[in-house]
Amino acid sequence: xxxxxxxxxxxxxxxxxxxxxxxxxxxxxxxxxxxxxxxxxxxxxxxxxxxxxxxxxxxxxxxxxxxxxxxxxxxxxxxxxxxxxxxxxxxxxxxxxxxxxxxxxxxxxxxxxxxxxxxxxxxxxxxxxxxxxxxxxxxxxxxxxxxxxxxxxxxxxxxxxxxxxxxxxxxxxxxxxxxxxxxxxxxxxxxxxxxxxxxxxxxxxxxxxxxxxxxxxxxxxxxxxxxxxxxxxxxxxxxxxxxxxxxxxxxxxxxxxxxxxxxxxxxxxxxxxxxxxxxxxxxxxxxxxxxxxxxxxxxxxxxxxxxxxxxxxxxxxxxxxxxxxxxxxxxxxxxxxxxxxxxxxxxxxxxxxxxxxxxxxxxxxxxxxxxxxxxxxxxxxxxxxxxxxxxxxxxxxxxxxxxxxxxxxxxxxxxxxxxxxxxxxxxxxxxxxxxxxxxxxxxxxxxxxxxxxxxxxxxxxxxxxxxxxxxxxxxxxxxxxxxxxxxxxxx
Amino acid sequence: xxxxxxxxxxxxxxxxxxxxxxxxxxxxxxxxxxxxxxxxxxxxxxxxxxxxxxxxxxxxxxxxxxxxxxxxxxxxxxxxxxxxxxxxxxxxxxxxxxxxxxxxxxxxxxxxxxxxxxxxxxxxxxxxxxxxxxxxxxxxxxxxxxxxxxxxxxxxxxxxxxxxxxxxxxxxxxxxxxxxxxxxxxxxxxxxxxxxxxxxxxxxxxxxxxxxxxxxxxxxxxxxxxxxxxxxxxxxxxxxxxxxxxxxxxxxxxxxxxxxxxxxxxxxxxxxxxxxxxxxxxxxxxxxxxxxxxxxxxxxxxxxxxxxxxxxxxxxxxxxxxxxxxxxxxxxxxxxxxxxxxxxxxxxxxxxxxxxxxxxxxxxxxxxxxxxxxxxxxxxxxxxxxxxxxxxxxxxxxxxxxxxxxxxxxxxxxxxxxxxxxxxxxxxxxxxxxxxxxxxxxxxxxxxxxxxxxxxxxxxxxxxxxxx
Numbered sequence: 001x002x003x004x005x006x007x008x009x010x011x012x013x014x015x016x017x018x019x020x021x022x023x024x025x026x027x028x029x030x031x032x033x034x035x036x037x038x039x040x041x042x043x044x045x046x047x048x049x050x051x052x053x054x055x056x057x058x059x060x061x062x063x064x065x066x067x068x069x070x071x072x073x074x075x076x077x078x079x080x081x082x083x084x085x086x087x088x089x090x091x092x093x094x095x096x097x098x099x100x101x102x103x104x105x106x107x108x109x110x111x112x113x114x115x116x117x118x119x120x121x122x123x124x125x126x127x128x129x130x131x132x133x134x135x136x137x138x139x140x141x142x143x144x145x146x147x148x149x150x151x152x153x154x155x156x157x158x159x160x161x162x163x164x165x166x167x168x169x170x171x172x173x174x175x176x177x178x179x180x181x182x183x184x185x186x187x188x189x190x191x192x193x194x195x196x197x198x199x200x201x202x203x204x205x206x207x208x209x210x211x212x213x214x215x216x217x218x219x220x221x222x223x224x225x226x227x228x229x230x231x232x233x234x235x236x237x238x239x240x241x242x243x244x245x246x247x248x249x250x251x252x253x254x255x256x257x258x259x260x261x262x263x264x265x266x267x268x269x270x271x272x273x274x275x276x277x278x279x280x281x282x283x284x285x286x287x288x289x290x291x292x293x294x295x296x297x298x299x300x301x302x303x304x305x306x307x308x309x310x311x312x313x314x315x316x317x318x319x320x321x322x323x324x325x326x327x328x329x330x331x332x333x334x335x336x337x338x339x340x341x342x343x344x345x346x347x348x349x350x351x352x353x354x355x356x357x358x359x360x361x362x363x364x365x366x367x368x369x370x371x372x373x374x375x376x377x378x379x380x381x382x383x384x385x386x387x388x389x390x391x392x393x394x395x396x397x398x399x400x401x402x403x404x405x406x407x408x409x410x411x412x413x414x415x416x417x418x419x420x421x422x423x424x425x426x427x428x429x430x431x432x433x434x435x436x437x438x439x440x441x442x443x444x445x446x447x448x449x450x451x452x453x454x455x456x457x458x459x460x461x462x463x464x465x466x467x468x469x470x471x472x473x474x475x476x477x478x479x480x481x482x483x484x485x486x487x488x489x490x491x
Numbered sequence: 492x493x494x495x496x497x498x499x500x501x502x503x504x505x506x507x508x509x510x511x512x513x514x515x516x517x518x519x520x521x522x523x524x525x526x527x528x529x530x531x532x533x534x535x536x537x538x539x540x541x542x543x544x545x546x547x548x549x550x551x552x553x554x555x556x557x558x559x560x561x562x563x564x565x566x567x568x569x570x571x572x573x574x575x576x577x578x579x580x581x582x583x584x585x586x587x588x589x590x591x592x593x594x595x596x597x598x599x600x601x602x603x604x605x606x607x608x609x610x611x612x613x614x615x616x617x618x619x620x621x622x623x624x625x626x627x628x629x630x631x632x633x634x635x636x637x638x639x640x641x642x643x644x645x646x647x648x649x650x651x652x653x654x655x656x657x658x659x660x661x662x663x664x665x666x667x668x669x670x671x672x673x674x675x676x677x678x679x680x681x682x683x684x685x686x687x688x689x690x691x692x693x694x695x696x697x698x699x700x701x702x703x704x705x706x707x708x709x710x711x712x713x714x715x716x717x718x719x720x721x722x723x724x725x726x727x728x729x730x731x732x733x734x735x736x737x738x739x740x741x742x743x744x745x746x747x748x749x750x751x752x753x754x755x756x757x758x759x760x761x762x763x764x765x766x767x768x769x770x771x772x773x774x775x776x777x778x779x780x781x782x783x784x785x786x787x788x789x790x791x792x793x794x795x796x797x798x799x800x801x802x803x804x805x806x807x808x809x810x811x812x813x814x815x816x817x818x819x820x821x822x823x824x825x826x827x828x829x830x831x832x833x834x835x836x837x838x839x840x841x842x843x844x845x846x847x848x849x850x851x852x853x854x855x856x857x858x859x860x861x862x863x864x865x866x867x868x869x870x871x872x873x874x875x876x877x878x879x880x881x882x883x884x885x886x887x888x889x890x891x892x893x894x895x896x897x898x899x900x901x902x903x904x905x906x907x908x909x910x911x912x913x914x915x916x917x918x919x920x921x922x923x924x925x926x927x928x929x930x931x932x933x934x935x936x937x938x939x940x941x942x943x944x945x946x947x948x949x950x951x952x953x954x955x956x957x958x959x
Contacts, residue, residue, distance in 0.1 A: 015708055015741050015778055018808050022645050030816050033599050041598070063817075065595045068588035082563035086555040092571075111545030116792040118542050120516070153631060153796070156816065168503045186816060193642075230501070263497060300496055314593035316821035318631070318796075330499040340512050341667045343634050346820050347794035 027192040031185045031451020032063055036435055040445040055443030059475055061463045062447045064239075064407050066313030066377075069466040074312060074373050076366045077355045080106070084115050084351050098364040106351045115347040121340040123151025123321070124347070127354040131321050134357035139286035144323060150335070151321045151353065153345045155269050155306035158322035160190045162302050165335055166263060167196040169228055176227035178219060178262070180211070182410060182452035182460070184239040197227035202455060205412060208401050209241035213252045220260060232262040237270040237281065237405030240452050240462040242385070244279040244405040250287045258299050266303040269320075272310035275382035276404040285325060301325040307352050309407065311377040319349030319356075381407065384465040384472055391476040395483050407466060410449065413459050413483070419490035431459040437486060442478045509670040512924075515539060515908050519918040532916035538936040539920035541717070541880035543791030546937060551790065551847065553840040554829045557583065561592050561825060575838040583825045592825065596818035601629025601799070605824045609799055612831040617764040622801060626810075629819045629827075632796040633747050633784040634664055640743070640780055640800065641672040643812055644709060654705035656697055656740065658689070660883065660925035662717040663935065677701030678926060683885065686874050687719035691730050698738055709741040710734075715748040715759060718883040718925055718935045720858075720876025722757045728765040736777055744781040747798070750788030753855035754877030763803055779803040785823055787880075789847040790830045797823020858882070861938035880937045883922070888932050904932040 018026060037060075044058050060068065067073065076099060083089050083103035090100050109126045111117030122128065128151065132144040152158035167175040176197040179187045191198045201219040203209040211234070223229050234253060236245045245253075257264045266284035274281050284303055289296040306320035327335065359374075360366040385403035392400035392411050400411040415430050423433035431448035438444050449460025467475055499507065516537065523535045537545065544550060553576065560566040560580035567577050586604045588594035596602050606624040613622035630636030645653050654675035657665065669676045679697035681687040694710075701707045712731065714723045723731075735742050744762040752759050762781060767774050784798030785791075797820070802810055834840040858876055865873040865884045873884035888903050896903040904921040912918050922933030 014776075014804070014806050015739050016644060016809050017806050020646070020708075021643050021809055021812070025643055025812050028812070030599075032817070033814075063595060065588060067591035067594040070589055073591060073593050078563040082559040082566065085562055086552075086559035088552075089559060089566075092569075094569075110794070111542060112547055114544035114550055114794070116550050116794045117544040118540065118793045120520075153820075154817070165502055165506055166497065168501055189816060230497070298496070312593075315595045315817065316587070316591070316593045318820040326496060328496045328498055331497055331502055334499060334502045334506055337509055337512060337667075338506050338671070340514075341509065341664075341671045342638070343632065343664065344794070344796075346631070346796040346823070348822050349820065 024193050024195050028189045030189050031447055034451060036439060036445060036447065037062060039436065040439060043443065053443065054441060058443045058445055059467060059471065060445045061467060061475060062445045064309065064464055065315050066466050070468050071313050071377060071466065073314065074370065076360055076370045077312065077352060080355055081348060081351060096365045098360055098366050102355060106354060110347065115351060119344045119347055119350060121344050122336065123345060124350050127151065127350050130354050130358045135323060139283055142286060142289045148324050149321055150339060151345050151350050153349065154308060154318040155267065155304040155320040156186050158304050158320060159186065159265065159267065161338060162265060163190050163194055163196065165338060166231055167194045172226060173228045175231065176223045176229035177231040177233060178229060179233045180235060182240050182449065182454055184235060185451055187233055199223040199229055200453065203241055205401065209238060209243040211245060211249055211253065213256055216256055230263055231265060232257050233265040233267065235267040237273055239270065239406050240408045240410040242403040242406045242408055244274050244276065244281065247282045247287060250282050250284060251291060254288055254291060254295060254299060258295055264299060264301040266301060268303055269306045269309050270406040271305065272378065273381060273407060274405040275385045276402055279404045285323065299326060307349060307356055311374045312356055314352055317349040317352050318346050319353040321353060380469065381465060384469060387472065388465050388476060391480065395480045397483055397487055403465060408462050408464050410460050410462050413461065415459050416487055416490040419486065422490065431461060434486065435461055438479065438482050442482055444475055444478060505671065505673050509667050512667065513905055513921050515912060515918050515921065518909060518912055522912060522916065530916060535916045535918060537918040539918050541937055542793050548791055551844065553834060553844045554826055557829055558822060558826060573839040575834055575840050583828065587821060592821045596821060599814040599816065599818050601819055602824050605629060605828045608828050608831050613801060617761055620764050620767040626802050628800050628802065628813050629824050630798045630800055631815060631819050632786060633745060633782040633798045634668065636782055636798055636800045638668055638672060639813060641668065641674055643809060645673045647706060650704060652705045654701050654707035656701065656707055656710040657926060658711065658713060660718055660922060660927050660933065662713055663920055663924035666926050675705035676926065677705065677707055681719060683874060687716055687721040689723065689727050689731060691734060694734050707740060709743050711743045711745065712762065713745045715752060715878030717748060717879055718881040720879045720881060722752055722754065722759060722877045725760055725765055728760060728762055729769060732766055732769060732773060732777060736773060741778040744779060746781050747784045747787045748879035751854065752878040753851060753858060757877045776804060778805055780805065785827050785830060789850055792823065792826055795823035795826055796820060797827050857938050881935050882938050883933055883935050886932050886934055904934065907932065908934060
């Protein structure tokens, strides 16, 4: 970019171009909001403008946003947040006493008694204490230290922070980070941005997307040729695959991490979303400590949770936390320094998190309603999970593993060779071509499997199970019809 | 067994390189716990940050009422809340997916309706200079917004490391941010003797000095100045723009205190407005990003974490990389929307809302009074501030204090602040946090206290100075 002086003004190209900018950022893609979503938004505009289409609305089954799909917020949570926002409402008799108590406690912990004041960068202390207590209760009494809890702007913020902390080295010593394929694209995006080496380990589609230690070992050994593997990421319950890891599997992973000196990152944001018979959420921390001091004193771990999923679905608040285990004190000091740069996580999100970890108790007035709402959300999701698996498996060419947990289905689709060729012709990845067609013909927005990673030569899509049951039935029906049409067209 | 854990050598070198925070707030928290037992003062007063709510400034009722209704829409039926509050809340809920503030933003750069309101606000503010909604990106506060943009800018190492011309003093949150994003801080001294003005010769000197060890690609401007309170005039802004254009620098204009200009005869003019009036060549090529947030002025909603950046003449392909994954929180976007479109005279909330002008007068008086106090203190001199929450007085530290600081391995201004905290329970900011690396020691303190507190504070402050 040469500058030429002309009349005292410099004529030059831009300072900031794709060539001059941070090369890592260029490589970052986030499929969930990628080109297919942009097209979906365009189509919505066209519908608004009166353009005739074979459908009247675009169903956005691409993003894990429960409220957008009509799920109702938990009354108690919203009551407390309203009281925190406008404390004059504490005088209003229409609010239950337990909501008022929670609000008062939160406000007292805020600077100037306002949720508009900055908090400390690690997060409001009494909330971290509540999070620690929640973890202890969840994990059968295993102690949790509030100093190891860091509140964050959604789990994403905490995940990126830990990765930022751990990625180092050059060339063959560059930090390698193991992540499941398929994976939630936040990980691949963060790894690209940080210039870390992404080490893919494949989940076993033929066995309900389970994790195999032999596959972990294969991936690790291959990676050792060109990088320094140091981190192992696992999403449980899984996104996009929905598998819920068995306790045995979690033990095996922990053992593997210890043997190979890997830092474990356990993304557990879907911990309440478990539907399948015989499946249960086991927190990595709990299993770690139940394996005895040989493991619980040495294995480094960070586990993540947020307010965006489960039965709350409050993505827009950006509430979350991480708990770190067995960090070297000097490393922890660096972590504390790093989080202080971003000032503090949004206080409403911190307040909401406090309610999630400290919900109404059986002896409190809001308990009955709270439990009713919570149960309704989770049981509806379970029903939709079953329905989805059932209907997709009736379609020749679609194979759907049980949706054991989380909020998504990731079925495998068989594409005729002619369709694959057509896609190539258009410069599209085959499952993107498939999803684009579905969008144009039926107004249903899914995310192609290529955005999450999949075995070479296989194709998938990710659909959320969030639309209301009646609408979901229609969506499933339409996808079935589309798939048959599509297969027929390209046979 | 200990050898199994990651060691600090395995921590990312850039993270290790982030300068250690001074963390007077941490010390303040410790001291708070000792009150009653060991300390003569009743409470610790923290005046080191510009956080208005923490200082006791009340939130704006209208905004908080609307937010409450948005959070708990049952309140739409609540007759005790003003009608305009409920109507506005309904409008805002209609902007959200599924009518809930708990959904993700509809796009990764924010709610389109809020982008539109912001662009309309900017157009109004700048006397008709058009702002386009698609150039507005909603952020998670200006710190995060700046972080995302700086991350795009950063590249190179050693001599090719990207540098940013940074004012000295600068906002105390900036040096660590530059460290974290791998950018070289190239300081340009603001001229204290001229009220902390920007000096063009100094810009040239700084740039030349910077070019020896890095590749400067941007100039960071804080206007109105944080912590100085200096409001740049049109002439200065033009000079800076010309300088940046000639030297291939992007302008990063942090303008978050634009809403709290209280100095007489002073008016905020945006960089964009001045740029637009400098002729086509400049207006259509100069790369400029401006940052604003809801953390400041009369809104003061720091804890919500909300703001926006407006990009001007930024390469569209680069602009695509500016987004937040998954998205910025919704509530602060709504608060921003409300602050840009306040109640109108015909609305029921108009009267209570316009009481913020009362705050304007209070702030102006407080600042003036605080300034007078400080200039009467022996060993202290303070330039007048025209905007923003801080006063930034210079403190002449006795040689014995400087010696002691050296012995203890801390910076002299930090030692001063620690002493003030330990002896009087007052937490001010140290000038070195604002990048003040020369021997002119300064402290940063917020004068934004409610009326009756300010007397108490300054009395102890003066006493501390006399005995210290």
